[in-house]
Amino acid sequence: MSLEHLYVDSNGDTAEFPRFYCQQEEKLAKLQHVLSGMKRGSKRYERQKHKIAKLHEKIAAQRRDFLDKLSYNLAYHYDVICIEDLNMHAMAQSLHLGKSVMDVGWGMFTRMLEYKCKRFGHTLVKVDQWYASSKTCCHCGAKKDDLALSDRLYVCPVCGNIIDRDWQAAINIKEEGLRLYHQEQAA
Numbered sequence: 001m002s003l004e005h006l007y008v009d010s011n012g013d014t015a016e017f018p019r020f021y022c023q024q025e026e027k028l029a030k031l032q033h034v035l036s037g038m039k040r041g042s043k044r045y046e047r048q049k050h051k052i053a054k055l056h057e058k059i060a061a062q063r064r065d066f067l068d069k070l071s072y073n074l075a076y077h078y079d080v081i082c083i084e085d086l087n088m089h090a091m092a093q094s095l096h097l098g099k100s101v102m103d104v105g106w107g108m109f110t111r112m113l114e115y116k117c118k119r120f121g122h123t124l125v126k127v128d129q130w131y132a133s134s135k136t137c138c139h140c141g142a143k144k145d146d147l148a149l150s151d152r153l154y155v156c157p158v159c160g161n162i163i164d165r166d167w168q169a170a171i172n173i174k175e176e177g178l179r180l181y182h183q184e185q186a187a
């Protein structure tokens with residue numbers, strides 16, 4: 001999971017919500033702004049509220065549809081998918097990220113991945129959320145404990161490796177996930 005994109009994978013590729021989705025979100029914000037200037041309980045207020053509820057539903061349906069297709073594609077094409085097992089509620093609270101992170105539907109996305117992988121006989125490996133995925137150099141294994149969330153770039157003090165933090169995290173999650181997978185297979 002990435003704060004800037006929906007996710008970054010171990011190839012360095014990102015997944016984004018489509019543009020229409022962002023436009024709808026802007027429209028929703030505008031409608032809500034208009035509502036805040038209306039007299040509570042008036043006919044116009046109720047009409048506006050209804051309009052907002054409708055748009056909310058539409059956005060939720062579009063999000064579900066988008067995540068459904070994306071997870072289908074991933075589950076279909078890959079035998080093993082490794083993701084970080086995130087506790088979104090705890091994360092949003094501790095980072096004061098509020099609603100936006102919850103809103104991207106990460107929880108919904110991972111649940112979809114899970115049952116679709118099962119359907120195709122593929123494996124979803126969840127890597128422990130406390131595994132130091134973004135703090136470990138994917139090149140030499142050195143650990144950098146003082147990496148701040150605002151540091152978007154990882155610069156390794158030991159080997160000089162410079163890489164996008166989310167990309168590095170994805171590479172480490174894949175390595176750790178495959179290690180767990182092979183361990184399970186051997187058992």
Ligand SMILES: [Zn+2]
Nearest residue numbers: 137140156159
């Ligand atoms: Zn290094």
